[in-house]
Amino acid sequence: MSWNPTTSLAPISRLWRTLAFRLTAGYALAGLLLVVFATASLYLVLANELEKSTALFLADKVHVLRTLLLERPDDEDGLHEEVELESAARRYEQFYIRVLDAHGKQLLMTPGMASQLDLSQLTAQTRNRPDRPMRLKGKDGRSFRIISTSAQVGSPPRSTDQLEIAVDVSQKEELLARYRFWFWSILFASSIIFPWVGYQIARHGIRPVEEVATTARHISSTNLRERILPDGYPFELAVLANTFNQMLDRLEESFEQIAKFSTDIAHDLRTPVNNIRGEAEVALARERTSGEYRAVIESCLEESERLSDLIGDLLFLARAESPLLHLRQEQVDVGALLSTVREYYEASAAEGEISLSTNLAGPIVARLDRSLMQRAINNLVANALAHTPPGGTVMLSTDIDPSTLRIEVTDTGVGIPAEALPKVFDRFFRVDSSRSHNSGGTGLGLAIVRSIAVLHGGAVEIASRPGQGTQVTIQIPVSA
Numbered sequence: 001m002s003w004n005p006t007t008s009l010a011p012i013s014r015l016w017r018t019l020a021f022r023l024t025a026g027y028a029l030a031g032l033l034l035v036v037f038a039t040a041s042l043y044l045v046l047a048n049e050l051e052k053s054t055a056l057f058l059a060d061k062v063h064v065l066r067t068l069l070l071e072r073p074d075d076e077d078g079l080h081e082e083v084e085l086e087s088a089a090r091r092y093e094q095f096y097i098r099v100l101d102a103h104g105k106q107l108l109m110t111p112g113m114a115s116q117l118d119l120s121q122l123t124a125q126t127r128n129r130p131d132r133p134m135r136l137k138g139k140d141g142r143s144f145r146i147i148s149t150s151a152q153v154g155s156p157p158r159s160t161d162q163l164e165i166a167v168d169v170s171q172k173e174e175l176l177a178r179y180r181f182w183f184w185s186i187l188f189a190s191s192i193i194f195p196w197v198g199y200q201i202a203r204h205g206i207r208p209v210e211e212v213a214t215t216a217r218h219i220s221s222t223n224l225r226e227r228i229l230p231d232g233y234p235f236e237l238a239v240l241a242n243t244f245n246q247m248l249d250r251l252e253e254s255f256e257q258i259a260k261f262s263t264d265i266a267h268d269l270r271t272p273v274n275n276i277r278g279e280a281e282v283a284l285a286r287e288r289t290s291g292e293y294r295a296v297i298e299s300c301l302e303e304s305e306r307l308s309d310l311i312g313d314l315l316f317l318a319r320a321e322s323p324l325l326h327l328r329q330e331q332v333d334v335g336a337l338l339s340t341v342r343e344y345y346e347a348s349a350a351e352g353e354i355s356l357s358t359n360l361a362g363p364i365v366a367r368l369d370r371s372l373m374q375r376a377i378n379n380l381v382a383n384a385l386a387h388t389p390p391g392g393t394v395m396l397s398t399d400i401d402p403s404t405l406r407i408e409v410t411d412t413g414v415g416i417p418a419e420a421l422p423k424v425f426d427r428f429f430r431v432d433s434s435r436s437h438n439s440g441g442t443g444l445g446l447a448i449v450r451s452i453a454v455l456h457g458g459a460v461e462i463a464s465r466p467g468q469g470t471q472v473t474i475q476i477p478v479s480a
Ligand SMILES: Nc1ncnc2c1ncn2[C@@H]1O[C@H](COP(=O)(O)OP(=O)(O)OP(=O)(O)O)[C@@H](O)[C@H]1O
Pocket: 379, 383, 384, 387, 411, 413, 414, 415, 416, 424, 429, 430, 431, 432, 436, 440, 441, 442, 443, 444, 445, 446, 447, 470
């Protein structure tokens, strides 16, 4: 079987894409780097200090011997004590000294030096680089620092002696070796502990995210009830959970609206269809005169007109929400438009004994979709006339400031109760549904007005006082 790098690496790249893994890797790496940095720098400082103290020790010995040879060249006892006795008294950090004359003949040596060190190697190694401490391995494997230097004998100088000093640093090296052992042990332990702790922290931290995901998985159009309880969540994730809950609230509301909307459509379509069917059935129950047939057909025609209007309105609303709907905008004389609407409704206003008038703030021309705007104003006037008792007035007026065109329809009718006002632009909403049903209203008129205003980039507002009247204002932004 051949090795395919892409499939073999897939689990790793999948793992790398998990947040828990990334956080764990981050924590572990940071922790390990910190441990390595801290212990390694301590080790280097310690090793450096030990090396320095050895160098100082050697320099000190060199100084003592030189002073002795320079100032008291004949004090053999003093030299003897310094070279032979003092080292023997030590247990740790033992040192060895050898004094040679100018011809390389050995004059004095610490006892045991020859058994510890290869003297010829010592001389050979130090000859090239005098006055500098160097490393040397002893005969039984112990570590030494050695130095070689010359010293004047007497003042004025009689001759020059050669000093060779070696100090045993095995103890210090063992200390460093123990330190290294602990360094690797700690590093090994850290490489297990840090990822484990990191993983626990990461898991704990992202648990709320997983809960949000689980809740989201359970959500469907039939189950929008589930919510996340953000108790004990860290602040940022509590905000996320709350935002998510709010989104679910909105979704639930929209779904409920859609469900209600569908029921309303079905109900409103059924009424005219039932009427047509009922009348046809009654008409066919027995023989009728041609006059009676005619009446039934006329009634059916009326119902189907209602049906077709309703379907037209629904189609319009559906299309108005699609981003593909384009306005056919043109320069429209708003005053003339209002006059057209007034003329259209004049007869029915007169019939209801309502005075219908227009009030224009000078000539206004604006870029509008003429037929849509006329439809919106028609809806408003139809509403006003339907809800204004005889003797009342309905007024169409316009107003413009540099950036906004306002078209207002004001009536002195029955008004709308405050609690119903926020809902009047909803589809199928009717303040008194039974009453409006009889008068043929379906509750789509104001929804259509709002869609038309929004299509023009504007908005619509309503203000009303029960018993006093209603004012609806279409606001359209216009360029100067
Ligand atoms: N000028 C008004 N005065 C009093 N109530 C109003 C007025 N305009 C609208 N309403 C109330 O708001 C409801 C919604 O109006 P909308 O125009 O959307 O529907 P409709 O007139 O009932 O039906 P449609 O316009 O679709 O034939 C109406 O049923 C009515 O109760």
